[in-house]
Amino acid sequence: MAGAKLDALLVSHSANVRYLSGFTGSNGLVLMLVDRAILFTDPRYKIQASSEVDCRVQVVRGPLLPHVLAVIKRLRARRLGFENNRVSFEAYQFLKEHLPLKTALDPVAGWVEEQRMIKSDDEIDHIRRSVDLNSAAFERAVTRLRPDMRESELAAELDYRMRRLGAEGPAFETIVASGPRTxxxxxxxxxxxxxxxxxxxxxxxxxxxxYASDMTRMLFVGRPGARVKRTYGAVLEAQLAAIDAVRAGVTAESVDRAARRVLRSHKLDRAFVHSTGHGLGLEIHEPPRLGKKDKVTLQAGMAITVEPGVYLEGFAGIRIEDTVVVTSNGCRVLTPTSKDLRVI
Known part of the structure; x- marks a missing residue:
């Protein structure tokens, strides 16, 4: 904050609140000051906050923002930073209308997210355990797959297996698609x-x-034909090329380019319609993004996905995705699940 000459920073996004304070409740704001931090929450979370948070906790009744502003006024803060990409318009209007005249409101989008991109050893261990659990749930669910099963039934089985193994739940809505819907x-x-x-x-x-994990795998019900095998092989080649390109010091776009180069050699590059990957951690989608024009330099400790895919209308879509951790001389693939096309 000192570099930006801020007296205080108001953090409102739940993942950032958790990262800075450890608080996991659904209603909390963190006010970062030069020498300390204060978590604001409501009475429902009094006991929870006292066991999770190591900074000062201020439990208040009613909306939290008026109590935050009371502290700002008392401290006579001249510049208050806020997460302009996270705060609602209603909250922004409230801040503008009720801040002291001498207090400037400064947008600081992405500050905490930038810190979150580099994971600590403890965070990487949390992600690894999430990845292992996810893969174990996949293996257990696939053994119960039947040719007459509905897509929604398989999705429910996958979610059930995650919870049975100890997950809080899926990190996002589980995707199951069959045939042309792939x-x-x-x-x-x-x-x-x-x-x-x-x-x-x-x-x-x-x-x-x-902490989230993310994986995509392909199954085939029956006996795959030549076109399926050929297309699957091309996507797998692209995914392995992208993984091979990951290392500290390269740009995110160079990893994306490695995948597209392979797909272009198979005349499939136009069927690749999304980025090659994204960061993950406390959220399923975090910076950095690994897309065509993303110039972020990868650093050791970043946890990212590598997931090229091709989508051919009327035929099928194929995507292969792993979670990896960037290292100084390459990357460590956390996902243990085989990438062979599994025939059911």
Whole structure:
């Protein structure tokens, strides 16, 4: 804050509140001052906050912002930073209308997220355990897969297995799609039955102790034909090339470029319609993004996904995704699940 000449920083995004204070409740604000921090929450979380948080906790009744502003006024803060990409318009208007005239409101989008990009050893261990649990849930659910099962049934089985193994729940809505619907990158599970002689795409992640994992694997119900095998091989080649490109010091766009170069050699690059990956941690999608124009330099300790895919309307979509940790000389793949096309 000193570098930006701020007297205080108001943090409102729940993942950032948790990162800075340890508080996991649904209603909390952190006011960062030069020499201390204060967590504001309501009476529902009094006991919880006292056991989770090591900074000062101020339990208040009613909306939190008026109590934050009371502290700002008492301290005579001249410059208050706020997360302009996270705060609601209503909260912004309230701040503008009720701050003292001599207090400037400064937008500071992405400050905490930038700190969160580099994971501590403890955070990496949390992510690794989430990845392991996610893979174990996948293995257990797949053994119960039946050709007449509905997409929604398989999704429910995957979520159930995550919770049985100790997850707080899925890190995002589990994706299960069969046949031509695999060409929808973010298809929601439907009531359709898994098709015979068709691909099944499963994209799933667990939330364990607050940390997310993310994995995509492909199944085939029946006997895959030559085109399926050829396309799957191309995507796998692209994914391995992208993983090989990951290391501290390279740009995010260079990893994306490595995947696209392979798909271009197979004349599939135009069917790759999203970025190659993203960061993850307390949220399923965090910086950095690994896209065509993303110039962020990768650093050791970043946890990212590598997930190229191709989506061919009327035929199928194929995506392969792992969670990896950037190291000084490469990366460590956390996902233990085989990347072979699994035939059911």
């Amino acid at each position: 060409a929808w990158p973010h298809a929601r599970p439907s009531s359709d039955k898994l098709r015979g002689n068709a691909l099944v795409l499963v994209d799933m992640g667990a939330n364990l102790d607050g």
